[in-house]
Amino acid sequence: MEETRPAPADLRGYCGNCFGLCCVALPFARSADFAFDKPAGTPCRNLLADHTCGIHTELRRRGFAGCTVYDCLGAGQKVSQVVFEGRDGGRRMHEVFPVVRQLHELLTYLTEALALPAARPVHAELREALDRTDALTRGTPEELTALDVGAHRQAVARLLFEASELTRAKVRGRKKRHRGADLMGARLKGADLRGADLRGAYLIAADLTGADLRSADLIGADLRDADLGGADLTGALFLTQPQVDAARGNAGTRLPGSVGRPVHWAAGG
Incomplete structure (x- = not known):
């Protein structure tokens, strides 16, 4: 049976296919990483009408180092183009985005774990978890907001821990x-x-x-x-x-x- 794995490109953010979700959905506090406070669900004042950042090339100089180290891991375009089929879903989209971001983080780890030779004893379980997680990211907005993502993370974390233990056991x-x-x-x-x-x-x-x-x-x-x-x-x-x-x-x-x-x-x- 052919393995089902997301292509690496699907797990990297591409702002061109997103509605600026990280710039709206996520909160940040004034600090060394951000120049001002912004509550969740409120557009960043640097966000332009076309969903791009007005100071993208000057983020560090303008006090937004936190933005330069953030990667949605492809969740932005997944929510924008797959879950909401290219339509701006407003507040519901902002509620779904953090859930899919967590799922994409798990996909990143699971993809890596499947490439670890020493973790072969748990490869079948890892592959099943990856396919299940990938399927969850393609759910409806209602399914995603109702998902107990914490419970799913715990189940995946157990497998990742086993893969890690098997791999690190090879280190003398x-x-x-x-x-x-x-x-x-x-x-x-x-x-x-x-x-x-x-x-x-x-x-x-x-x-x-x-x-x-x-x-x-x-x-x-x-x-x-x-x-x-x-x-x-x-x-x-x-x-x-x-x-x-x-x-x-x-x-x-x-x-x-x-x-x-x-x-x-x-x-x-």
Whole structure:
């Protein structure tokens, strides 16, 4: 039976096929990442009538670094073009968008897990979960708003954890376990974190320069302003582009092939 997997392009945001959903549906608070407050459901004052951003090329300079590290993972165009069939659904669309964004995040992780050779014992279950999740993203607005997305996330999380454990078991030596740990501002320069469990860890502004993060599980880890200069993240598990975009790095930072090197790193992080 042929495998059903979303194409990678379907899991990256493309604003040209969206109604500016992230700029309306999501809230943000005035901070180092955003220049002013915006409640959920209210259009950002920078959003133009054609659903594009009026300061897109100047976001960092104008105080909107938070926007530059956000990726809807393709949920915007899925809601706009599939769920609502190219029609602006107004408030209902804004309610559906966060649900589909969570489902697309799960699709991203499941797609990666299915590519892990060591996770073969759970590939069948992972494939079933991926197909089920993909089907959910194509539901009606009513079905999506009624979905218990939390329960679905928990079921998928169990499988992803098994895939991670099977993969990291191949890494030699004792693996550090920092799941959900508060490591904000931690001094981890040159640390050996090969195969470490860093799921959901708070690594905000941590010094990870020269650290060895090969095959570490970074699902849900907060890497905002973490210094990854010279760090080796080769084969890091479940590392997403938004996580990398939120961190600081340099030409010596080694990344998995699944993520790109942020342009702003060349300008000093």
